[in-house]
Amino acid sequence: MERLRRELHDVLGDRDPTADDLPRLPYTQAVLRESMRLYPPAWILSRRAVEPFTLGPHRFPAGTLVLMSQRVVHRDLRFHDEPAAFRPEHWLGDLPRRLPAFAYFPFGGGPRRCIGESFALLEASLVLAVIARRFSLELAPGARVEPAPAATLRLQHGLPMRVRRVQP
Numbered sequence: 001m002e003r004l005r006r007e008l009h010d011v012l013g014d015r016d017p018t019a020d021d022l023p024r025l026p027y028t029q030a031v032l033r034e035s036m037r038l039y040p041p042a043w044i045l046s047r048r049a050v051e052p053f054t055l056g057p058h059r060f061p062a063g064t065l066v067l068m069s070q071r072v073v074h075r076d077l078r079f080h081d082e083p084a085a086f087r088p089e090h091w092l093g094d095l096p097r098r099l100p101a102f103a104y105f106p107f108g109g110g111p112r113r114c115i116g117e118s119f120a121l122l123e124a125s126l127v128l129a130v131i132a133r134r135f136s137l138e139l140a141p142g143a144r145v146e147p148a149p150a151a152t153l154r155l156q157h158g159l160p161m162r163v164r165r166v167q168p
Helices: 002-012 019-026 026-038 089-093 119-135
Strands: 045-048 053-055 058-060 065-068 135-139 147-148 153-155 161-165
Touching: 002 026, 002 119, 019 026, 019 119, 026 089, 026 119, 026 147, 053 147
Parallel strands: none
Antiparallel strands: 045 065, 053 058, 135 161, 147 153
């Protein structure tokens, strides 16, 4: 949080962010990417195979429903050291170039990739920057973060927080 606030202060001073500021807010965007790695909005995708295919030793006929879980893939040890840890700084290094296709896919991929991805990332980055500049957020005592998979990934008990206004 300290590093995020420092970046926001250095780039924005005492004003709110605009879309033009985003290229100068790499850590802010890394925090968002890492959040979506651990808690992707869509936690599972399905596709129907249009042709027969082989996966490992298994053969599947055309028409097979294939499920892919971003939540599982995003926590795979092959792609992330300490996959359950929140480490935004990884996104500032070579991680984006190192990852194979579909090792990170919070918005899906291919021809059915979410059409709203660019707008969602823009909006989420700006909202994160505004909130982080103005407030300190801390998980309420005794609160637990427990995912509740539905059509989208939600939290079983919400996210009770202690909110404190800070100086921007």
